[in-house]
Amino acid sequence: MPHKSYDPLAAIPSPEAVRERLSQTLVLAEKFRILLEVAERLQLADRLQLADRPPSTEKGGRPND
DSSP: OOOOOOOTTSSOOOHHHHHHHHHHHHHHHHHHHHHHHHHHHHHHHHHHHHHHSOOOBOTTSOBOO
16 A cells, blocks of 8 residues: 655644644654764764875785875
């Protein structure tokens, strides 16, 4: 059975129900904001760590310049 997409305007809920859903959504958005910040910091740390490594050498070759 295909999944029916959610349409918030299909039926008008009570203001209390909208406030509750909005509150839940804002909490989730804040969690995603924190997750994004952590992911970006980890990615930056990985890039900095790679930049600090000396150039690798291939078998019998010279260091990469």
